[in-house]
Amino acid sequence: MIRIENLTKSFKNENSRLVALNNVSANIGNGELLGIIGSSGAGKSTLIRHLSLIEQPDSGTIWLDEIDLFKLKGRDLLRMRRQLGIVFQGYHLLEQKNVYENIAFPLQLVKMSKTEIKKRVDELISLVGLNGKAQAYPVQLSGGQKQRVAIARALASSPSLLLCDEPTSALDVVTTKSILDLLVEIHRKTQVTIVIITHELSVVKAVCQRVIVMDEGSFVEDGSVKQVFTSPKHEMTKLLLGYQEGQL
Amino acid sequence: MTELLIKGTFDTLYIVSMSTLFALIGGLPIGVLLVIWQKNGIAPFVYGEKILSSFVNTVRSIPFIILIIALFPFTRLIVGRSYGIQASIVALVVGAIPFVARLVESALAEVDEGLIKAAITMGATSWQIVVKVYLVESVPALIRLVSLTMITLVGYAAMAGVVGGGGLGDIAIRYGLHRYQTDVMLLTIVIMVIMVQLIQSSFNFIANRQDRRRP
Numbered sequence: 001m002i003r004i005e006n007l008t009k010s011f012k013n014e015n016s017r018l019v020a021l022n023n024v025s026a027n028i029g030n031g032e033l034l035g036i037i038g039s040s041g042a043g044k045s046t047l048i049r050h051l052s053l054i055e056q057p058d059s060g061t062i063w064l065d066e067i068d069l070f071k072l073k074g075r076d077l078l079r080m081r082r083q084l085g086i087v088f089q090g091y092h093l094l095e096q097k098n099v100y101e102n103i104a105f106p107l108q109l110v111k112m113s114k115t116e117i118k119k120r121v122d123e124l125i126s127l128v129g130l131n132g133k134a135q136a137y138p139v140q141l142s143g144g145q146k147q148r149v150a151i152a153r154a155l156a157s158s159p160s161l162l163l164c165d166e167p168t169s170a171l172d173v174v175t176t177k178s179i180l181d182l183l184v185e186i187h188r189k190t191q192v193t194i195v196i197i198t199h200e201l202s203v204v205k206a207v208c209q210r211v212i213v214m215d216e217g218s219f220v221e222d223g224s225v226k227q228v229f230t231s232p233k234h235e236m237t238k239l240l241l242g243y244q245e246g247q248l
Numbered sequence: 249m250t251e252l253l254i255k256g257t258f259d260t261l262y263i264v265s266m267s268t269l270f271a272l273i274g275g276l277p278i279g280v281l282l283v284i285w286q287k288n289g290i291a292p293f294v295y296g297e298k299i300l301s302s303f304v305n306t307v308r309s310i311p312f313i314i315l316i317i318a319l320f321p322f323t324r325l326i327v328g329r330s331y332g333i334q335a336s337i338v339a340l341v342v343g344a345i346p347f348v349a350r351l352v353e354s355a356l357a358e359v360d361e362g363l364i365k366a367a368i369t370m371g372a373t374s375w376q377i378v379v380k381v382y383l384v385e386s387v388p389a390l391i392r393l394v395s396l397t398m399i400t401l402v403g404y405a406a407m408a409g410v411v412g413g414g415g416l417g418d419i420a421i422r423y424g425l426h427r428y429q430t431d432v433m434l435l436t437i438v439i440m441v442i443m444v445q446l447i448q449s450s451f452n453f454i455a456n457r458q459d460r461r462r463p
């Protein structure tokens with residue numbers, strides 16, 4: 001169970017103060033498949049940086065079960081980061097390493113034995129549907145395949161949370177669908193908690209059970225996808241929905 | 249004369265490879281520190297970076313021929329005398345360390361910043377990021393850097409010949425210049441041109457083979 005509690009973060013410029021996260025709170029239950037949606041500037045990136053433990057809040061905190069994540073220091077912090085799997089929009093794979101070595105990377109960080117690594121990586125390669133690609137280098141892969149490698153890498157250390165930061169925004173429609181199907185399948189098989197942060201309504205509609213709408217640093221709506229999208233209350237939600245319909 | 253040139257060639261090769269080796273040993277860690285100590289680096293230490301950077305700039309701004317002479321006392325301390333092959337190597341290493349450090353710095357700066365961030369979120373320690381991300385990802389650039397250093401040192405080693413540093417430069421100056429033996433002068437130049445070509449093409453070959461970013 002993850003509890004985001006009154007999380008606040010602002011950035012100061014010379015003469016302006018930008019509130020990126022304004023006292024946001026939410027509970028994320030184990031095994032949930034949650035979407036967080038908002039337009040650019042809504043505070044999504046700042047939220048991700050906090051969830052991935054590379055940014056400290058001004059106030060408030062995030063709890064993972066009984067652990068206050070922002071009180072962790074040194075080794076404990078590294079250990080906690082290893083329990084989070086993150087998928088990035090830009091893949092960020094090691095270009096000089098092949099698929100196998102990329103997926104093995106987080107396991108090598110914790111000095112897992114070679115035989116254990118092999119077993120785990122082989123499992124993951126077949127889970128994400130990259131059989132036969134173990135020896136390929138990233139340059140030889142398509143965008144969708146690269147994102148599959150990134151997903152496998154994020155899952156390698158059996159994380160309690162899989163955080164996806166705009167996972168399909170660099171992909172075409174068909175590839176997006178296959179990656180989203182993969183995420184749903186992973187969720188069904190492993191029951192890992194998945195949080196997808198995106199600006200694309202279609203992504204949330206396609207896979208999520210619950211959605212949080214972000215606007216100007218706040219969580220303005222939080223509920224089941226069906227409920228939020230059929231009877232939107234906040235202006236931003238309506239805007240997101242209207243914009244989408246206008247496009248179609 | 250042939251014997252002389254063969255010996256000179258081997259001396260130059262020896263001087264160049266030994267100095268490159270030691271310059272890498274000294275320059276690689278400095279280059280890494282220059283990157284990771286930066287304000288946005290993975291282990292920020294701004295004062296350390298500033299001090300290291302000004303040391304590098306200072307040594308790099310001294311003309312090499314002056315550096316050799318200025319280093320005489322130091323060279324004597326290390327190898328017992330200020331002329332000959334060993335002495336050349338000392339001066340070349342001191343001159344090349346800052347050069348290598350800057351090359352390493354720019355090679356590592358090419359590594360995708362997002363990948364470094366990703367490694368941090370995966371719980372990698374600073375040491376692991378240096379060894380498993382920065383150095384691994386810049387292997388082709390580092391191989392090219394070795395050839396660049398060697399070629400620069402072929403030229404520098406010839407300069408060390410002015411003060412009796414041994415090798416082809418020494419021969420060119422003693423026979424070609426002082427005794428007006430133009431044929432010796434020309435031959436040393438030809439040998440050095442071939443040497444540089446061979447270094448360049450062989451390291452390019454290795455670097456390209458190691459570059460996994462080529463489809």
